[in-house]
Amino acid sequence: MSVVTTTVDVTRRVRREPLEWRPLLLSLPAIAILLVMVLYPTIFAVWTALHQYNPMLPDMDRFIGLGNFEHAFGDRIFLDTVLRTAVFVVVAVTVEFVLGLGLAIVVFYLIAHGSTLVRLALTIPMIMPPIAIGLVWRWLFDGQFGLINYAMKLIGLPPQIWLGNTTTAMGAVIMVEVWQWMPFVFLCLYAGLASLPSEPIQAARVDGAGPFQLLWYVVLPMLKPIILVVLLFRIIDCMRVFDIVYVLTEGGPSNGTVVYPFLIYMQGFRYFNVGYAAALSWILVVFVSILAGTLIRMLLKSSAAVAKAGGGE
Amino acid sequence: MKREISYAHMRRIAPKAAAYVVVLAFVIFEVFPVYWMISTSFKSRWDAFRLPPVWFFKPTLEHYFTILSGKGWSSTPITPLLINSIIVAGSSSVLALLCGSLGAYGLSRFPTRYGKHLAMWILSTRMFPPVAVAIPVFLMMSNLGLIDTYWALIIPYSAFNISFVVWMMRSFFDQIPVELEQAAMIDGCSRLGAFFRIVLPLTLPGLVATGVFVLIFSWNEFLFALILTRTAAKTAPVAIADFVTLYGIQWGQLTAYATLISAPIIILGLLFQRYIVKGLTLGAVQ
Numbered sequence: 208m209s210v211v212t213t214t215v216d217v218t219r220r221v222r223r224e225p226l227e228w229r230p231l232l233l234s235l236p237a238i239a240i241l242l243v244m245v246l247y248p249t250i251f252a253v254w255t256a257l258h259q260y261n262p263m264l265p266d267m268d269r270f271i272g273l274g275n276f277e278h279a280f281g282d283r284i285f286l287d288t289v290l291r292t293a294v295f296v297v298v299a300v301t302v303e304f305v306l307g308l309g310l311a312i313v314v315f316y317l318i319a320h321g322s323t324l325v326r327l328a329l330t331i332p333m334i335m336p337p338i339a340i341g342l343v344w345r346w347l348f349d350g351q352f353g354l355i356n357y358a359m360k361l362i363g364l365p366p367q368i369w370l371g372n373t374t375t376a377m378g379a380v381i382m383v384e385v386w387q388w389m390p391f392v393f394l395c396l397y398a399g400l401a402s403l404p405s406e407p408i409q410a411a412r413v414d415g416a417g418p419f420q421l422l423w424y425v426v427l428p429m430l431k432p433i434i435l436v437v438l439l440f441r442i443i444d445c446m447r448v449f450d451i452v453y454v455l456t457e458g459g460p461s462n463g464t465v466v467y468p469f470l471i472y473m474q475g476f477r478y479f480n481v482g483y484a485a486a487l488s489w490i491l492v493v494f495v496s497i498l499a500g501t502l503i504r505m506l507l508k509s510s511a512a513v514a515k516a517g518g519g520e
Numbered sequence: 521m522k523r524e525i526s527y528a529h530m531r532r533i534a535p536k537a538a539a540y541v542v543v544l545a546f547v548i549f550e551v552f553p554v555y556w557m558i559s560t561s562f563k564s565r566w567d568a569f570r571l572p573p574v575w576f577f578k579p580t581l582e583h584y585f586t587i588l589s590g591k592g593w594s595s596t597p598i599t600p601l602l603i604n605s606i607i608v609a610g611s612s613s614v615l616a617l618l619c620g621s622l623g624a625y626g627l628s629r630f631p632t633r634y635g636k637h638l639a640m641w642i643l644s645t646r647m648f649p650p651v652a653v654a655i656p657v658f659l660m661m662s663n664l665g666l667i668d669t670y671w672a673l674i675i676p677y678s679a680f681n682i683s684f685v686v687w688m689m690r691s692f693f694d695q696i697p698v699e700l701e702q703a704a705m706i707d708g709c710s711r712l713g714a715f716f717r718i719v720l721p722l723t724l725p726g727l728v729a730t731g732v733f734v735l736i737f738s739w740n741e742f743l744f745a746l747i748l749t750r751t752a753a754k755t756a757p758v759a760i761a762d763f764v765t766l767y768g769i770q771w772g773q774l775t776a777y778a779t780l781i782s783a784p785i786i787i788l789g790l791l792f793q794r795y796i797v798k799g800l801t802l803g804a805v806q
Contacts, residue, residue: 310543
């Protein structure tokens, strides 16, 4: 028995030792990989971003300070892309969220049988290779043989060259994004609804709240932390959309679907403006860090608030 | 709990029937493209283009034979691409699992203040947009002469997956009682021995679920595979992307390709369905 106590002391007593080095030691391989593949490249990119560097041109590697950043903020293509990406993220996340939330509520409260089947079916789009998704939607959107134009004809609407027109092409990219990730919103919020305590809902019902009042004043406030988690991941992930754009539209027509990651790719790997692409990468990193930081702070605050409200019951 | 609210609704049957119709419509919307991909891949080249679409047709494996034998318009047999994908996804998953589990174990068993910060830092790499390091990683790999090798993909994929592994495995380790390892250590096991012989086998289901999740991510990854490989280490998604942009009319063969790379993922994903959301949110949603 005394032996056991000593062992417990070894693992549990943290205060006595000056520094508990074991978590650090055990994390070293993980930290090393992250340093090599995330931190080091990010810092390395600063150096590249301060240069005008094009490996395809001789002697095109010179220090230009913040020239790349100045160029970006004066560049029509950059500003258009930022705006286009913002529209993409806002529209896609809003639609995903509204549909996913609605579906979660409907399935959780109104569907008595088959909800497991619904959840299984809706898992498929999220895990499919985005390249396969882009491909099959390109086939569906095909102007000549695509099923969507056939359906349009059936209901008496004129067929469209969906991927050949700036507006409809962007709409198509947003639709595919919504198709793939609305299920994520649905599954998260469904899990959230299932985890809610039933007492506040019962109490509100006893007090005479109708179903919509229950949803608005009781259920949604309790769901807020999960809603914020969902929005955090969707916004962050929408800002890295690349694969679907690559296969569905290749950024076209006339750059109409070039979103920010695609711009980095084009500048770096098609035009070989490596310094400029590194500068664009840095702008993205800074922006995403600020955005993620803000969202995480909101999240922690609301989780704390909900936990406090729950504890006070 | 489920009944509490629905009772109010169930007074009338109409909203419920409407709910079923709406949900069914959504399920069809979400599943139909997948069905369409698979069914096109089994249609003869004449049936594939027929409008109105043929719903009942004589299934054929001609597209699969064509792409597997490399006799298609792409003239690249798909087998080496699939093997590359398997090697890259498999190795990077093992590496991420190994490094990530060790870290997760340390963070779970020895709670320290800096450990919390470390865990948060690892979490923050999940927010990091991979495209932002595409340029420097490409330059790095070029300087090291690793372009078009498996390592060029294995290391970045492991890095992008470590945040998932650490956070998922940490939650699994938290559920294993400390006393079990302590007993093993009294019997003469080292700390690492206890980890590999006692803790890891106990968390095996969690480890497998995490592994499947990481495998799906690595298998699907496209951007880094596109920029860091040429021919020798090219993975299946990159090849498909090439073909769809070059030969956008061979839908039978293209959908056969897409079905081949999607099928294993769909099966794995459905088997481990309940871990997918947990993984995607790093455990924030159970």
